[in-house]
Amino acid sequence: MEIVIEKYKGIHPGFILERELKKRNLKKGPFALSLQEYPQTLNGITKGQRGLTSALSLKIDKALGLEEGTMLLLQAYYEIKKEQQKSNSGKHPNLSVIRKILFWDTDINKIDWEKQYKAVIKRVFERGNDDEKKEIFMLYGKDKIKEVTGSDRIENNTIPVMAHIKPKQ
Incomplete structure (x- = not known):
């Protein structure tokens, strides 16, 4: 997991999720419904308009067979990068x-x-x-x-x- 996390550090987890769904030939709508989430919620995440909650990230990890906490870590790294950019653009x-x-x-x-x-x-x-x-x-x-x-x-x-x-x- 450490190698994967390093590769995607700072990228919005929704973009990574979108790529993973395409790679696995899964459609967003049915995938969202299988997680008992609204398709609009998942769509907003994959477009980078929304962040992942811990509950949803655990559902995604489980559904995709990822190590528990992977998506939440990606969200945390994304938030860290966003804050660093804010402070650098001071x-x-x-x-x-x-x-x-x-x-x-x-x-x-x-x-x-x-x-x-x-x-x-x-x-x-x-x-x-x-x-x-x-x-x-x-x-x-x-x-x-x-x-x-x-x-x-x-x-x-x-x-x-x-x-x-x-x-x-």
Whole structure:
């Protein structure tokens, strides 16, 4: 079991269950009913939308002939990975400085500030005020700002945006 667990650590157990059911040529609906569970519940799990409870994981382990606790361990490792990702993505700007209206088309609390840095920098430097620009400059640093805007100089409390792009004629 240790080798199997290591291989699947951090992956949602529903995805592993889906793969196992396909491998065994079992349909989700009848399998769920054989566990005395609603097919919608099992479907949500296999799509990664729901987590496994300890009771359901024991039923699945027994039905598939897995060692007791296998699916629950996979769920625990998945939850651990999710929490680690949350704590690692702790780098974000002071949201009291950034106006939510800048990100009108998205939930500002769900922005991945590391992965979406180009879009964030572009948006703030196109539409933000001086304080917002300074906050983003402090968050990302000179190199990332220059990569996106073409400049890292601050002139009159602003950075000349897109100075590296020449207008079309």
